[in-house]
Amino acid sequence: MKNEHLQDNSEQEMIQIPLAEYQSMKEQISELTQKVDWFIEQTRISRHKRFAPSSEQTKGVQLTFSDFDNVFNEAEVTADEKAPEPELTEVKKYYRKKTRLVTDRLPEGLPVEIIEHCLPAEEQICSTCGGELHVMGKEVRSELKLIPAKAVIVEHVKYTYGCRYCEKNAESSPVVKATMPDPVIKGSFASPEAIAQIMCEKYIMGAPLYRQEKDFERNGIQLSRQTMSNWLIKSTEDWLIPIYNALKENLLENDVLFSDDTTLQVLKEPDKKAQTKSYLWVYRTGSNPPFHIALYEYQPDRKALRPKEFLDGFTGFLHTDAYAGYRSLPSNIILVGCFAHARRKWCDALTALLPKDREGSKAMIGKQYCDKLFELERDFLECTPRERYDRRLELAKPILDEFYSWLLTLSPSNKSSLGRAVNYTLKEWPYLERYLMDGRLELSNNRSERALKPFVIDRKNFLFCITPQGARSSAVIFSIIETAKENGLNPYEYLTFIFKNAPNWDIRNDAEALHRLMPDQAPDSCKVKS
Secondary structure (H helix, E strand, C coil): CCCCEEEECCCCCCCCCCCCHHHHHHHHHHHHHHHHHHHHHHHHHHHHHCCCCCCCCCCCCCHHHHHHHHHCCCHHHHHHCCCCCCCCCCCCCCCCCCCCCCCCCCCCCCCCCCCCCCHHHHHHHHCCCCCCCCCCCCCCCCCCCCCCCCCCCCCCCCCCEEEEHHHHHHCCCCCCCCCCCCCCCCCCCCCHHHHHHHHHHHHHHCCCCCHHHHHHHHHCCCHHHHHHHHHHHHHHHHHHHHHHHHHHHHHHHEEEEEEEEEEECEECCCCCCCCCCCCEEEEECCCCCCHHHHHHEEECCCCCCCHHHHHHCCCEEEECCCCCCHHHCCCCCCEEHHHHHHHHHHHHHHHHHCHHHHCCCCHHHHHHHHHHHHHHHHHCCCCCHHHHHHHHHHHHHHHHHHHHHHHHHHCCCCHHHHHHHHHHHHHHHHHHHHHHHCCCCCCHHHHHHHHHHHHHHHHHCCCCCCHHHHHHHHHHHHHHHHHHHHCEHHHHHHHHHHHHHHHCCCCCCCCHHHCCCHHHHHHHHHCCCC
16 A cells, blocks of 8 residues: 655645655656657757768867857957067068969860861951951860760671682682671670660669660660660670679689678569568778779678678688678688778767767767777878888777777766767777788778769669669679779770670680780770870
8 A cells, every 4th residue: 555645844745655666766767868868869860960961070170159259359369468569561562363273174185176267258358458468376265065975877797708710610619708796795786885885874874774765765766775674684694794703703812802781672583572672782802902893792681691602712801890790701701890880870979969068078089089090090091001000000009999998987878879889889899900900901891882882872863673683784784884993994995895805705715815804904995094
């Protein structure tokens, strides 16, 4: 039975309740307070992500309202009334030339079309004496003229030759045929240039096939999206997949790799609803490989088995995020964590605070530790791997040790943004500090995230793949295009080079012919003209 009674008092009323009930109410209030704080933090973070800039860069100095008096009264605040007046000296006038920083320029090596503007013959007469005028100078204005793409039908004509004498006098006459290169797709009117152009428009410029279909229609060309899709899949299976497999062999020979993944929707997957998520994985080389490689792989799920299968045969360091699936990789693969992900947690914890509470807060201190590490990496940018290794042990390791010791002193609520930042950093710490093991390693996994960005941008345009076959082809095409870009190649020229030569070089049986199609063996005509 509840035991309580009221005590009259002129100032307040007191209620007596059992201790057990008081403790229960106290715990309930504490729990509700934590929930309210969590919702407030999430609201601030959500508003920041929606309305504030997405950049996580930190400005050097942030002024408070109390600082503005000194800003606008700087002369009065800093002036010394007892200081003598300075002597006046006459300064020679200097007129500063108006300059404008211009990075745009007309490319060299393009054809030049000259349009001359001359006086009509009847006007080339002096108005004073009636004599004939002569050219005494000229003024040149250069313009960049852009010509929309035009379609051309290329007819390959193969001639057959015979001998007139043998036809008349011999029992048999030799027949000789001229050689003609094999087409990229037999029985099709697709050219290497057409397929390369369609691929670049979709996977670089983000123009889905239905938009390209409409663009062709406006130029009087009836080319359906189904036909273009068949061209892409067929040419990928015949000529790009062997190159992809060779690039994968080269990739796994490196000692340092980066990996990440993102979602992809495939409508017609077996035993799956159209709304379910599939995944696109990326695996790429580090900063100093023989040549850069970025490979994408479509998978219907995000099981830990996927990276394990792809990386079969690889031994070395792998930069990843905190996805638990990587933890089941074999011991010959050393996982390296990402400080950019850890820093992002501290940025969220800082965003969850009111502006007046951020300066000197624990969230600010944690973020400053991360910022200092990134600042050191910028200083080490020009170092050799060995020099970077030595300087990290000298300068970065003391900061890491101090950061870790400071983290152990904290005990925030697990449900708060600060608690998530602390717990994430401590949980990932064994992987985060591994970048000290080798000068070729990096502080973050941003290299693979940058490799995924072109796909994410294009995904906003084409939205989904219809079949798994189309998704696999898209992954291979992305791999060839992004690898070409990483090695300073023009993707259109490189794809055209592949589709012209691969059908005639027997790349499935001739390893030397396949090697000649690798990005590092591409001719100068495929390189971006600087």
